[in-house]
Amino acid sequence: MHLTGEPDEIPLLGGDVTDGVVRVGDTVRRPVTSRSPFIHTVLKHLEHVGFDGAPRFLGLDAKSREILDFVDGEVAGRPWPGWVADRERGISVARLLRRLDDAMQPFGVPEAAAPGARPVGSPAPVGPPDTFVSHCDVTPENTVFRDGVAHAFIDFDLARPTSRAVTVANLLLWWAGWQHPADRDPVFADVDVAERGRELVDAYGLDRAAREWVPRVSLSIAERSWFSMKDRAERLGGGWQRMWDDGVGDAIHRREEWLRDQQGSLLDTLLM
Template identity: 35%
Template sequence: MKGRRREALAGGMMNAGGVLRWGAVVERPAPPTARALHAHLRALKEHGFDAAPTPVHLGTDGREQLTFIPGEVALPPFPSWMMTPTALRSVGVLLRRLHEAAAAVPVDTSVEWPRDLADPQGGTMLCHNDVCPENVVFRDGRAAALIDFDLAAPGRPLWDVAMTARYWVPMLDPASAAALYTVGSDACTRLRILADGYRLARRERAELPAVIEQATETCRAFVADRVAHGDPVYVDALAERGGWERWDRIQAWLVAHRDMFTAALTE
């Protein structure tokens, strides 16, 4: 990569400032599970899922290299183009493609997969667990690829759908959503669009609202752990976004509207 201009890319909250691009290659901090993740990403490609980075190199310096995927990635405050029904449906379609390939790839049970955002019930398929806007690459208004598999862990496909819904519907009370999203949204309609794009089965549609509540509790615990350890990124984000009162408000809003979400998904 000598002679190529280095470009700093906007990483997510956990990798801010640490992601570099060298031409067709991205260099970034490697997660503890990098070796197993590289094998998993190669296996996904062998099973037809070409919408993820291809591993290039895993160094001994704690960094990894992956292929760069061109396109647009939404960063907060999230732009209106990522809130279109077409964009939302495409996220569901892309997640379904990932799961269909991942279902055919055995999970390496010798690996200590991260529990941060993992499905408490576990599972036999490796879920992404962090399909937030910053981890979806768009082209021509549609989701084209997924990046950043650092928090991948075994779980149920429905758990991944619930986690994705939290960010993309978004499953937030109106005040919380307005702080991050530039366009207002009808949560019921958008939840149905995501489920339709994913082709979610009727039984799982009925279960989804409760799993979203569970996923929200897991996300809160994730933030609480980071704050307790003094992580300045999460300490600042918690303060800027309304503290624990915001999390209480979100959870209460989800519970209060559970029946409405279930009806929107199943009727």
Template identity: 55%
Template sequence: MHPVTYAEPAEPQPEIPLLGGDVTEGVVRVGDTVRRPVGPNAPLVHALLRHLEEVGFAGAPRFLGVDAAGREVLTFVPGEVAGRPRPEWVADEDRLASVGRLVRDYDEAVAGFTVPEGVRPGAGASERPGMPPAPHYPAELVGHMDYTPDNIVFRDGRAAALIDFDLAKPVARVEEPLNAMLHWAPLGDPADADPPLRGLDVPRRCRILADAYGMSGTDRSRLVEVAVLRARRSWFSMRQLAEERGGGWARMWDEGVGDRIKRREAWLERNGAALEAVLTAP
């Protein structure tokens, strides 16, 4: 699967650096396009973006090809993104519900997508001895799996589009709303939450996301189990990515992401029963 070469317009345009994200560096805007380094998961991401375009999903950039510098070229998605420091509006419950609806709409759009033959998801850490097991539920779709405030574009106060599909991979459906909850509830030790998200009712925010997404009763009852398993596995994978790839992965590890993951696991162990009760209440 060879990406097409992007045909540049006749008039050269300046490159404007785009900030945000923890790992990918060198992202720039050129006119109405975004240029990004081609990552290890590019074959899957490009096929996924083509599928989303074919089914008419409006909430994702379009993949246009690869430029002369070897960078992938995407359409620029206009709107508002929560950078750092986080704006106060990340705590707004109407915006929160719109995140749940956008995740659901994406998952519905991608339901008919299958990973092309010969394409192997390549964004995560390789399996090493001693790594805790992944959740045992079978993959149901190719999830975005990186619903940070940096990766959701808002328009008129509502989540309208997703960007940065580098972590896309086959997952059980429950993992998609769970991933959104990790960043937007947020699930974890309150001390690690961004200032606008501290002191909030986390189970209530998870329920808002679950209802907006339309989570099934089965997925609501297994969410805490999957969250704990993912936390245990995430500590090992983040350490491994820091060792193997360096860059932003190493910086996050040095800044204490491993400790935050451990605190999240402990918080889930303490509060899991209460969280599940709120998620599954009539």
């Protein structure tokens, strides 16, 4: 489907790696990538099963950009507002993520979702097997709130096969402050990040077996992120290169250090 005769384009800012995103009326237009066809099938599935917490894919425009409906609401920009560390807001994100992951169960893990080859030197992932596809990038910038409650996730570009433990590890990275203290956003300065992690895991409804994996999976993700970020910076440039130049690789190494040191205490808190 191609649409013409559009209203003016309004640039949308705030993403780290996707340039050229604009709002046109009640729609968003984004450049397509090699992964776009797979992401479109994910969004079509979510619409089919009645999940209302994601944008709908509406086709392509005359410039061959993807068309998504614009999800109105409150989204964090940088620097993060203090409400990113609000307990109730975080709990609402965990509950929305659980609804998303439940909605994706019938989708399974299609062949098109298979991850590419690991970057040279990257260790193999640790954790339970992948059983469904999830968002895997639930940052404050990718979460839309209405009346203080998480309403929708946007930007599904990193959606991929995962497990309950991995999708929750991504949640805790962004909404529980599971970073090295030197890199933790100031909004989490007064938050007990282990306790916040337990609260979000409770809200998601993660079972004990999966909880036992979360600290180790979080460490595994950090161990592999350095290689994947370096690879994307070298291959794709743009925002990936900007983040690398800004020191994201060093921050990832510090996150590894913190997660390795805190494995026992984080696990004890999650299992309380």
